[in-house]
Amino acid sequence: MPLRRPHRLSLAALAGAAVIALGVAVPAAAAPVPPVGPSVLTETAAAELVPAVTAAAGDALAGTWFDDGRLMVGVWDPAPAAVLGALGATPVLREGPRRDPSAALRALGGRTAAGLPDGLASYGIDPRTEQLVLDVVEGPDAGRLAGELTAGLDPAVVRVERVPAVPRRQAAVSGGDTISDGSRRCTAGFAASDSAGDWVITAGHCLRGSATWYAADQSTIGSGGRTAGDGVDVGAIPVEQGSASPTVAGTRVRGTSVAPVGSSVCLHGSTSGRSCGTVQRTDVTVNFEGEQQSGLTAVGACAREGDSGAPYITSGGQAQGVHTGAGGSGNCTSYFTPVRTATSALNLTLTTG
Incomplete structure (x- = not known):
């Protein structure tokens, strides 16, 4: 999918209606x-x-x-x-009167419950400005769409930004790197376990329609697997007991303390390698080519095809999440499912060491 560079939009109130205007600065919050x-x-x-x-x-x-x-x-x-x-x-x-971005988030969630419009890439709260941020795909209908989605919401609570395209999940059609089912390549995430044995967590969309997964040397990792329901894009591959290491690129997984917005985390993808950036937003809802996914975290890190399922981790070994896709200019806004959401949805316990 061709990518175009984004431009910023700010939301302003005009004649009692929400109107989108280019180049309007958001007041200091x-x-x-x-x-x-x-x-x-x-x-x-x-x-x-x-x-x-x-x-x-x-x-x-x-x-x-x-x-x-x-x-x-x-x-x-x-x-x-x-x-x-x-x-x-x-x-x-x-400054100013108290405002409630969570209420705006709930209102927008109701408006998009039946499905995200094609031009809405994602939305979530930016705690630095205490605003609900909408990422709208640039184009002739961007202003109209943003106006419809934000109609009646407090303009001080909402910020609209333009992005070049909706994000894409990143399972590549190639083989032989990290984990592959013979036609698609993804990335192994965190090690986990339950009473049945050991598992490797990856992206749920990687496992759909797949049976057996192989390592880069074509040795078998595991067969079968399970995926989470309720729109959570994670899955797990069963592996031999003790074969899943509680490490990410040499860093031992120590826990799941959530890195706050503004902190740096690193994605370790089978295509991108180590790609780091700061946490931008949490509890983000994203439009992945017409399929809505909520509860994600956005990170200013670049990702590429084949990185789906990759783990995000802090320098101190705190597991953050599982890569599901990326968008923005150069695919440098990446999205992950928080690791606690992933393990809960899969009924697994994260393996630490």
């Missing part, structure tokens, strides 16, 4: 609270701190993200600032 001793954190430490600051902020919480050694915590009320600072986070006071 937050202002810093007076410093209370923010700490310089590693990405691992920031991820471990998220549950505590979420609880401390309570109803005032307005997003968390990682930025240059700091765990930023948006708040609608300055009252929790001192506690958040004492925990090691950096509170950010949102």
Whole structure:
């Protein structure tokens, strides 16, 4: 599929209706609270701190993200600032009246429940601006579509961006690299297990119609497999006991602490190799060539055909998710199913070491 470079769109209110306008800057959504001793954190430490600051902020919480050694915590009320600072986070006071991107997300989810329009690539919340972001495929109908989808929503809550095309899942028609069923090539993900034995997790769309999977040397990895339901694009291949290593490109899988938005994670694909970028959004709904998939995480990392099923992991060994596809300019916005969603949907336990 040919790719074109994206342009940004911002949503503005005009005569009481949502109107899309090119080149309109989004107003500053937050202002810093007076410093209370923010700490310089590693990405691992920031991820471990998220549950505590979420609880401390309570109803005032307005997003968390990682930025240059700091765990930023948006708040609608300055009252929790001192506690958040004492925990090691950096509170950010949102300007303007309180807004609710989650409500806008639910509204849009209702409007697209029957299926995503062809021109809507994805949508999800950006915690840095506390906005619902829609990625709309550029073209003559982009403005009309964005206006219809966002009609009646608070313009301050919504941001529309243009992308060159809808994302694509990335199982390649080639063989012999990492895992192949003889006609398609994908990527082995994380090792997992259940009472029946050991498994290798990969993308669900890789397993459809496949029977036996082979390694690059044509040795058999496993036969059969299972896929998750309810629109979760993950599957698992049964393997011999002990043959699935709890490592990703030499990094041992230590756990599943979720990397906050702004943190760096790396995809390890059979085609792309190691491809790293920052987490952009979570809980994203994506249009994969007419098939809707929700609950994904978007990462600013490039991916290529054959990377489907690839694992995403942090430098500290925290498993993040399973690659399902990519879009944007140069296929450099990638999407993964969170690993906790994957293991839950497959009734498996992640293997760590």
